[in-house]
Amino acid sequence: ETGVTQSPTHLIKTRGQQVTLRCSSQSGHNTVSWYQQALGQGPQFIFQYYREEENGRGNFPPRFSGLQFPNYSSELNVNALELDDSALYLCASSSWDSIGNEQFFGPGTRLTVL
Amino acid sequence: SQQGEEDPQALSIQEGENATMNCSYKTSINNLQWYRQNSGRGLVHLILIRSNEREKHSGRLRVTLDTSKKSSSLLITASRAADTASYFCATDDNYGQNFVFGPGTRLSVLP
Numbered sequence: 001e002t003g004v005t006q007s008p009t010h011l012i013k014t015r016g017q018q019v020t021l022r023c024s025s026q027s028g029h030n031t032v033s034w035y036q037q038a039l040g041q042g043p044q045f046i047f048q049y050y051r052e053e054e055n056g057r058g059n060f061p062p063r064f065s066g067l068q069f070p071n072y073s074s075e076l077n078v079n080a081l082e083l084d085d086s087a088l089y090l091c092a093s094s095s096w097d098s099i100g101n102e103q104f105f106g107p108g109t110r111l112t113v114l
Numbered sequence: 115s116q117q118g119e120e121d122p123q124a125l126s127i128q129e130g131e132n133a134t135m136n137c138s139y140k141t142s143i144n145n146l147q148w149y150r151q152n153s154g155r156g157l158v159h160l161i162l163i164r165s166n167e168r169e170k171h172s173g174r175l176r177v178t179l180d181t182s183k184k185s186s187s188l189l190i191t192a193s194r195a196a197d198t199a200s201y202f203c204a205t206d207d208n209y210g211q212n213f214v215f216g217p218g219t220r221l222s223v224l225p
Contacts, residue, residue, distance in 0.1 A: 004156075043215045045213055045215075088154055090156060090157065092157075102147065102159050103147075105149075105156040105157040105159075107155055108154070110154070
């Protein structure tokens, strides 16, 4: 167990809807990253937050947005859902201040868009 | 396009045998990390190797890094059925940012 939790574990939405996924970081970590993993593929980097500011972004459209809170927990929001957004969404926490920046992953949220 | 590419895509071996997986990447890196994932669950960090390191060990795991060839290998010795999982390499091109994962190697260890 990494100490990183995500909610909900599973979610079903329809096209055009909006969704919010949540992540609680491991104690002592100030950085959170979000990834999208389609079936049979590797995780794709969405964005990273450090001290409540976006600190890097992958090749995802603006309808993917995020927040990090003072307690370093985080949300991923996706607007105008599309069928291709169906995937496992993973968050990972790390400590920016530690050498190596090893990321600790949560169990993921499985999103299905119908 | 993905930075890391694992090879082979799938590997099936008998318990007790060694498993070797390779990872190639395209641009300069700070660190390269290997992760394991069981059946669509979260990723488990296995080992991190820095760009100035050539080899690292952790238990039954041995990782090598060749920055001149932009490649890394993960060796699992004396494999067990519990090692059955997907294995991914991940690189970061700026310190702590933009981790890029390959498509993974699916390892099956048969009892």
